[in-house]
Amino acid sequence: MHEVTHETRNNLPPTLVAEFTELCTHYPERRAALIPALHRCQEELGGWLSPETLEAVAGFFELEPVEVFGVASFYPMFHLRPRGKHLVSVCHNISCDLRGAQDILDEACKASGCTPGGTSDDGRFTLVRVECQGACTSAPMLALDGVYHEGITPEDVHRILGGVQ
Amino acid sequence: MTRESHPTYLLDRTRLHDSHTLDVHRKNDGYRALETILKEGHSPEQVIDLIKNSGLRGRGGAGFPTGLKWSFMPDANKDRRARYLVVNADESEPGTCKDRVLMEEDPHGLIEGILIGCYAMRIRAAYIYVRGEYRFAYDRVAAAIEEARRANLLGKNILGSTFSCEIWMHKGAGAYICGEETGLMESLEGKRGHPRPKPPFPAGFGLWGQPTTVNNVETLFNVPFILDRGAEWYQSMGTENSPGNILIAISGHVERPGVFEVPLGISAREVLEDCAGGVWKGRRLKAWIPGGSSTGFLPASEIGLAMDHESLKNARSMLGTGAMIILDETACTVRSMEILSRFYEHESCGQCSQCREGTQWLTQILHRIENGQGRMEDLDLLSSLASGMAPGKTICALADAAAIPTHSLVRHFRDELEEHVRRGCCPVPSSPGPAAAPPRSPSVEVKA
Ligand SMILES: Cc1cc2nc3c(=O)[nH]c(=O)nc-3n(C[C@H](O)[C@H](O)[C@H](O)COP(=O)(O)O)c2cc1C
Ligand code: SF4
Ligand code: FES
Secondary structure (H helix, E strand, C coil): CCCCCCCHHHCHHHHHHHHHHHHHHCCCCCCHHHHHHHHHHHHHCCCCCHHHHHHHHHHHHCHHHHHHHHHCCCCCCCCCCCCCCCEEEEEEHHHHHHHHHHHHHHHHHHHCCCCCEEECCCCCHHHHEECCEEEEEHHCEEEEEEEEEEEEHHHHHHHHCCCCC | CCCCCCCCCCHHHHHHCCCCCCCHHHCCCCCCHHHHHHHHHHCCHHHHHHHHHCCEECCCCCCCEEEHHCCCCCCCCCCCCEEEEEEEECCCCCCCCCHHHHHHCCCCHHHHHCCCCEEEEEECEEEEEEECHHHHHHHHHHHHHHHHHHCCCEEHHHHHCCCEEEEEEEEEECHHHHHHHHHHHHHHHCCCCCCCCCCCCCCCCHHHHHHHEEHHHHHHHHHHHHHHHHHHHHHCCEEEEEECEEEEEEEEEEEECCEEEECCHHHHEEHHHHHHCCCCHHCEEEEEEEEHHHCEEEEEHHHECCCHHHHHHCCCCCCCCEEEEEEEECCCCHHHHHHHHHHHHHHCCCCCCHHHHHHHHHHHHEEEEEEEECCCHHHHHHHHHHHHHHCCCCCCHHHHHHHHHHHHHHHHCCHHHHHHHHHHCCCCCCCCCCCCCCCCCCCCCCCC
């Protein structure tokens, strides 16, 4: 069995350690729980994966930190730098583009105070352009903190982002 | 409303109130096929034979015969290794959003399909790999799994039989390449989603090196209906070589975009006009994509084609995921192709130089044509680049997925490409012009 040192264990909240220990039982090899575990870390630990978080996760899975970094950096959903409090994702792929994604993006920039890929000065929003989100038949779409808003107009963008603290 | 004069089954239950709950599901024949198999003691081989005879073909894009795929799993008496079913719920092919409907509205139908598949292949553990963005679909399937477990439809000795099976949910993290079956398995093992060279094939060497079958959500969703109603019933719908109904997502410039259930072999025109209400705003059709972004652009003159594997293959396209994308006369096909090329560039895993470099070059060339800086030589350059990328030149078919629409653009829309070059700008007045550059880094840029 694996040995986890006190030091690394201490760096992950005990609730997550318990969760990941259970998660690992779903698979014959512990490492398979890595990506779901990274998701949970990102959700619970500030919306991004800091070097310290990656190191602690590496400790739990008994992997080299660089290995965990290599996995995390492969996947667009993982953020390896700090981001704003709320994440706004606008799909810019074909079906959304045909139904006005560019206008949605422009409005999202205005309403959030971000440029695509950037964070607003007040730290409230980070805005990203994303590939097809599987909402093509209700295009265009925007996701706020992972929640889909579909079939929207530029006016809707203001309403959706305006209601956010 | 859709005109559905043909028999339906896939979406019937999704129209019921609370269709995602076990209660509603069971009141509408749910789990009846599984119950029958277990109570009447059908053998796994019988189940595989029935699926073979039905002619069911995979709905994940390649259209491989499902019964045949199942029969590739090694004989469980001779090969005692653990074996797995992987459910491909990564659904990331632009235009495609049909598996989402099934998972959100009828998750128990998927679970029953998985259990029957596992029974037939003597598998005791299945993983559902759901794309990370599908939170609602994930939660719906996860809740259904819990309900099924409490009702002894899942876990040890299902419904008092000797059959035991577990289903685990697994969340992806936003990479299209993890929909490719070997990239998916790498990702499920906790690695980067780098596709593996084939052979070895998953049936011999799959997840953790063990015998594995990978099936799409909609494929498995068809299975209980076939068991319940028979191969003959199944073949009464669709065509001889592509039987059954299929979910078609139709998006873009149509009056009523949506996911519709139609028999395979239906004409694309019928889907466009009868299901989706025709091209929107009374405009004319310019181009259409038959089965997701990888299947290429077809001209309006080919809208009479039948939506089945053979007909679209003959038109040098593919049925793919059955996701139709409609472009009206105000759309610019060069811009749309630039968007697709940018997508493939962003999603290439980078292992093969033809794909890694080729997708970048395609994007750059398309960008400069759309931007008015193209040269006439660029048209042949696009074709020759695409020919250098595929088919069969790379580890996986992502390079093909970028090459096929490129070829189709040059083949069918050469005039429009040439006009861009001649005029030195995009000739389509309503087009927003060149698409934005792809994000170069997967992580978010932060202002200094
Ligand atoms: C680049 C690429 C992406 C793919 N993405 C998906 C996907 O998101 N969902 C899916 O079911 N199949 C996808 N496939 C096809 C799978 O590799 C595989 O053929 C399929 O899941 C098999 O299931 P089926 O036989 O039930 O169709 C993709 C293939 C390639 C080459
Ligand atoms: S073809 Fe492209 S995506 Fe597929 S393995 Fe090669 S580089 Fe990766
Ligand atoms: S293209 Fe935007 S959700 Fe599919």
